[in-house]
Amino acid sequence: MTGTAKPTLDDVARAAGVSTATVSRCLNSPDQVIAPTRVRVMQAVEALGYTPDFGGRALASRRTNTVGAIIPTMDNAIFARGLQSFQEALSKFGKTLLVASSNYDPAREREQMEVLAGRGADGLLLIGSARPESSTEFLRRRGIPFVGAWNLGGEDGYFVGFDNRAAAARLTELVIGYGHRRLAMIAGISHMNDRAADRTAGVREAAAAAGIAPAELPVIEAAYTFEDGARAMGELMLIIPRPTVVMCGNDVLAVGAMQKARELGLKVPGDVSITGFDDIDLAGVVDPKLTTVRVPHRRMGEAAADMLIKLINKQPVERRIEIPTAIIERGTLGPPPAEGGHND
Amino acid sequence: MTGTAKPTLDDVARAAGVSTATVSRCLNSPDQVIAPTRVRVMQAVEALGYTPDFGGRALASRRTNTVGAIIPTMDNAIFARGLQSFQEALSKFGKTLLVASSNYDPAREREQMEVLAGRGADGLLLIGSARPESSTEFLRRRGIPFVGAWNLGGEDGYFVGFDNRAAAARLTELVIGYGHRRLAMIAGISHMNDRAADRTAGVREAAAAAGIAPAELPVIEAAYTFEDGARAMGELMLIIPRPTVVMCGNDVLAVGAMQKARELGLKVPGDVSITGFDDIDLAGVVDPKLTTVRVPHRRMGEAAADMLIKLINKQPVERRIEIPTAIIERGTLGPPPAEGGHND
């Protein structure tokens, strides 16, 4: 404990008997400094426990090598996984990731944008595309490139993600192909969440295309927990005639629904089919295993990092990179039960 | 798009026709500035899309209002949840959280410490206590307070967490109380993970106290996935005489084990009992529901924030805050099967 004050470049320079410029060079471009000097400087660095001050460095060099990500919540495995690989990819380019969360609140997202901009983020990763024009305008004005992930946006902006809508539609077509006509849906909360909204839209679209009237397709929105999924399932199962399939906006809801079905004494898929979305680990563990849509988060994280780096370096990039999804058929989707008796 | 350059305090001052000092005061202590001036300044801020540069501010004020957290991986719901509440608690004090991950590598953890120190973190949240002396020495020398979380450490340092060892021991006593003598364990990877190591130690300790020789207690370490849990379970079930209970280092492993048991045609808890640890949401969803240890992550996150803030403000604090855990008895622990026939 040689004193609590943070050592500065100057301290190191004095200790090593060189100028601050030489110390700086030792740290940033070592080969410009002759070996004996370098060794002496490095020893001083070590001895003092010096670490460069980020603020000073950023100020002087006008570079930060930092990129920011603003996710709705950390408390969701989906984002955690994608973010982890985003970070890994980034660190290969010597970039540091700063993570902030918005709690699904656009105002808070904007705040975090300002914080990250102030911290000198070279670029930003955002989730989805649902945000006020003023927020993107702010970034554009500042010249901070950003990419939207987990979904594909509209005309302008850069995106890497999935076509949630198309995937949901394809799954719905499969469901209808099994002979189901009485569909129901437990959707994620769509407010400020275009991923959830698109999935719902996809299901509705495909149902409509098959001649199922929108009024015939009950949709309940539920928060991202097993309990909420179960609760929604409870409501849906009260409907007469009972839906023969419940399509869920994500796997967590689907597992909640399965649990409720079991409680109600309903066999899956014998009495009611259930589908999920995301293909999280859990989907392979429940019994029967969940039929769902695989969404490759890791690949998306990497692709997003790649795109953002290129944007920062002003290299040419595609505006949209679509990561393909795949329907994983497992055990929870089957043909509808034979018509007739209310099995009571 | 009024130009891409980042506006500075100076730009705002000029636009508002005041000095930079006044602008700074508007931003930091608005009541020192008379209303008309303040309005004019704020309009200029708005019009230019100005956000203060963090580096410059940190440099000049020697304050950052930043705290850092270094977690092993983001890819784990356990940390995500605790961190989320840590952050929420922190933001009430106007602190910003910077998250870094170490990938369970002490060298990388040390690196991140230096990065965060360089970024001016006022304090640090670390996970557990397994790290080289040199790392903690570095922080101490820098006068950066830190608290270890998720576990309780040794003599020195500040900790808020659970007594993983005692909790595991209590659960083991319960298991033995059910009449089990042939225990086995699927432990988390203990390398650089004192939480996993402590849980294993607790089980061993209680078993030994009940007269079960260490050699009679097979332990397999497995990574944090369903698959690894299932694989370990497979190996354990080959042992003759077969263990009557498998205690798992966390719920994920336990669910993997349950899945394997089902595959093998073994009834839980009829043929083999299984216990978990953590009480994640999943524990209440599997069938039968998992008997496990509840670990209140949110409360821990809050307590950790509280402790760190006090440390930063040099207020008095307890060195250790233990968050109590609770055994949650549900459906996967029962008496051992009657002795005799190998049910073949």
Next chain:
DNA sequence: TCTGAAAATGTAAGCGCTTACATTCGGTCC
């Protein structure tokens, strides 16, 4: 109307670092 203290604002000195430019050093070549 004038005085003086308090309130509002301005001035300018750094905070720790990088970097353009200046200086010094150690060789090489004639």
Next chain:
DNA sequence: GGACCGAATGTAAGCGCTTACATTTTCAGA
């Protein structure tokens, strides 16, 4: 041996901000 040159190092000017201190303005009280 001296001129010259590239390599190594030093000097010093900011980067955008806060803040101690100086200056100006305001306004209550006489």
